[in-house]
Amino acid sequence: MENQLIRILLVEYASEDAQWVEHCLWEVRERQFRLVRVEGLEAMDERLQTGDFDVLLLDLNLPNSRGIATLSRAMALAPWIPIVVLISEDEEIRGIEAVRFGAQDYVVKGEYDGWALVRILGNAIERTRTRRDA
Numbered sequence: 001m002e003n004q005l006i007r008i009l010l011v012e013y014a015s016e017d018a019q020w021v022e023h024c025l026w027e028v029r030e031r032q033f034r035l036v037r038v039e040g041l042e043a044m045d046e047r048l049q050t051g052d053f054d055v056l057l058l059d060l061n062l063p064n065s066r067g068i069a070t071l072s073r074a075m076a077l078a079p080w081i082p083i084v085v086l087i088s089e090d091e092e093i094r095g096i097e098a099v100r101f102g103a104q105d106y107v108v109k110g111e112y113d114g115w116a117l118v119r120i121l122g123n124a125i126e127r128t129r130t131r132r133d134a
Contacts, residue, residue, distance in 0.1 A: 006121060009053040010037040011044045011074070012086065013062050017109055021057065027114030041065055045077045055121050057107075059086045060094060071098050082128040084120055104128065 008025075012018040018037050025033045036051060038044050040062050047053075056078060060070045074083055082104045087095045095106030104124035107117065 005032045005034060006055065006118075006125070007034045007051070007053045008036070008055055008057055008121065009044065009047055009051070009081075010035055010057045011039075011041065011062070012037060012057070012059045013039045014059070017059065017086065020110060021117070024112065024114040024117045028118050031118055039063075041070070041073050041077070044074065048078050048081070053081060054125050056081050056083045057086060057121070058083050058103075060091070060098065061088075067094060068097060068101055071101055071103055075102055080132075082124040084124050 010018060010021055012021070022035060025031075025035060036047060036053070038047055041064065044056075056074060058070065058074050060067055062070055065073060071083065071085060083102070085095060085098045085103045085106045086109055087098075087106050089108050089111060092108070095108070098106055104127055105120050107120055112120070
């Protein structure tokens with residue numbers, strides 16, 4: 001996975017949070033990314049049908065879905081893809097709940113840099129591959 005392209009589907013309604021993800025990935029120039037952003041679960045479903053992604057970076061709080069219900073819908077739409085959830089800094093318990101429910105990991109918005117994000121996404125992808133291949 002060292003030099004492979006990482007294809008990320010970002011489901012994030014807030015433009016500033018999406019821009020932060022883009023900025024962080026841009027920092028890691030040694031790696032290649034293809035980042036596609038959508039703003040809701042319906043658009044996510046459409047993109048999953050037309051594109052091939054390695055990981056889903058999912059905001060749990062979307063305009064038409066909140067919390068674990070968002071994760072549940074995403075898992076139902078794309079059970080084969082690892083999911084890393086984005087949470088606000090005051091939602092640490094929600095992140096832990098998401099992992100218990102089936103997310104590979106969680107990231108607190110604004111509290112990560114590019115290398116941390118790449119490590120989290122890469123680990124999520126590898127854990128999913130290992131489980132699938134076992």
